[in-house]
Amino acid sequence: MSDRFRVAVVGATGVVGTTMRALLSERKFPASEIVPFASARSAGRELDGVPVRPLIDGVDLEGFDVALFSAGAGVSREWAPRFVAAGATVIDNSSAFRRDPDIPLVVSDVNPHALEGHSGLIANPNCSTMQMVVALAPIHRAAAIERLVVATYQSVSGTGKRAIDELEAQARATLNGSEMPAPEVYPEPIAFNVIGAAGSFADGDDHTDEERKMMFETRKILEDESIGVAVTCVRVPVRVGHSLAVNLQTREPLSAEQATELLSSAPGLVVEDVPTPLRSAGHDEVFVGRIRRDESHPRGLSMFVVGDNLRKGAATNAIQIAELLVGDRELLAGDRGAARAA
Numbered sequence: 001m002s003d004r005f006r007v008a009v010v011g012a013t014g015v016v017g018t019t020m021r022a023l024l025s026e027r028k029f030p031a032s033e034i035v036p037f038a039s040a041r042s043a044g045r046e047l048d049g050v051p052v053r054p055l056i057d058g059v060d061l062e063g064f065d066v067a068l069f070s071a072g073a074g075v076s077r078e079w080a081p082r083f084v085a086a087g088a089t090v091i092d093n094s095s096a097f098r099r100d101p102d103i104p105l106v107v108s109d110v111n112p113h114a115l116e117g118h119s120g121l122i123a124n125p126n127c128s129t130m131q132m133v134v135a136l137a138p139i140h141r142a143a144a145i146e147r148l149v150v151a152t153y154q155s156v157s158g159t160g161k162r163a164i165d166e167l168e169a170q171a172r173a174t175l176n177g178s179e180m181p182a183p184e185v186y187p188e189p190i191a192f193n194v195i196g197a198a199g200s201f202a203d204g205d206d207h208t209d210e211e212r213k214m215m216f217e218t219r220k221i222l223e224d225e226s227i228g229v230a231v232t233c234v235r236v237p238v239r240v241g242h243s244l245a246v247n248l249q250t251r252e253p254l255s256a257e258q259a260t261e262l263l264s265s266a267p268g269l270v271v272e273d274v275p276t277p278l279r280s281a282g283h284d285e286v287f288v289g290r291i292r293r294d295e296s297h298p299r300g301l302s303m304f305v306v307g308d309n310l311r312k313g314a315a316t317n318a319i320q321i322a323e324l325l326v327g328d329r330e331l332l333a334g335d336r337g338a339a340r341a342a
């Protein structure tokens with residue numbers, strides 16, 4: 001049996017897909033072939049010397065071991081099951097399957113055990129949740145988190161390539177003394193501004209979809225439905241790197257010094273005084289700082305968590321999951337392997 005794997009990258013022309021392709025090479029993923037897929041708009045393009053395959057009826061999906069999806073929830077709903085049916089294990093970056101109780105929602109350093117017995121589809125969490133739970137998991141294991149109050153400061157790359165272009169065009173126009181182009185991606189200008197509601201509102205809901213994702217996904221990944229989560233998601237004019245101001249209370253006492261010690265030795269985390277998105281960009285780790293006692297509560301702690309949303313918030317975690325899978329063929333096959341063996 002070959003020890004190299006055929007990999008499909010779906011959404012390969014986007015900001016997450018581009019980061020995925022770079023990381024597969026940077027991390028020396030044991031790929032025999034990496035095939036880029038995107039929309040019909042990208043037909044004729046080549047990426048890393050390989051023609052992009054448009055996802056249209058009749059496209060060849062056979063023979064992939066792993067498919068990394070980052071092309072939006074609609075594309076995932078339609079095409080991920082087709083890749084699974086053709087034999088691939090899909091790791092999906094969109095929100096399409098995260099709420100399905102039968103589909104594991106995995107952060108490689110937090111709940112890799114959830115991969116066992118998967119049925120071909122694995123969900124990668126939302127970027128802000130991903131970064132936050134890497135920092136929360138060691139605290140939750142030691143002292144059981146009872147409640148979280150979080151404000152995010154999310155960069156525009158979290159919305160994709162068009163949003164980066166929008167920030168840059170608005171900033172350039174302002175600095176050149178011209179009129180700012182009208183916003184298209186966000187409801188308000190994002191350059192030199194802050195938008196106090198990141199994501200969109202479903203009918204009648206007073207929380208955005210980003211906020212709902214953080215509330216739901218935090219509990220699913222930490223496997224504790226009792227955790228209270230209050231969250232405000234905010235969009236800021238930062239290119240790459242999401243930041244989160246996190247206030248939490250634990251059920252058991254935990255001092256700021258103990259929390260700092262726990263986080264200093266936790267996988268995937270770097271403790272520093274005041275992390276910033278600019279410094280986090282290009283790194284796979286999550287950075288945590290400002291760890292301090294919340295003087296308003298006997299078991300309260302506050303901290304500031306920062307990470308590269310395109311890396312650990314999306315591509316790095318997806319590839320870390322793929323690395324776990326290809327390191328163990330039974331794990332890669334999931335319950336399909338068990339079905340074959342039975």
Ligand SMILES: NC(=O)c1ccc[n+]([C@@H]2O[C@H](COP(=O)([O-])OP(=O)(O)OC[C@H]3O[C@@H](n4cnc5c(N)ncnc54)[C@H](OP(=O)(O)O)[C@@H]3O)[C@@H](O)[C@H]2O)c1
Pocket residue numbers: 010011012013014015016017037038039040041042055069070071072073075093094095125126127157158159160161162309310313314
């Ligand atoms: N950005 C982040 O920080 C982040 C973090 C976690 C998860 N995600 C998720 O990752 C996904 C992609 O995000 P992104 O930021 O990379 O967006 P993006 O830069 O806008 O890229 C979108 C990608 O999807 C492809 N695509 C769009 N419609 C398609 C279709 N009908 N068929 C096939 N391919 C299609 C695009 O191909 P064309 O170039 O051909 O249009 C492009 O490759 C989203 O589900 C997002 O929620 C993003």
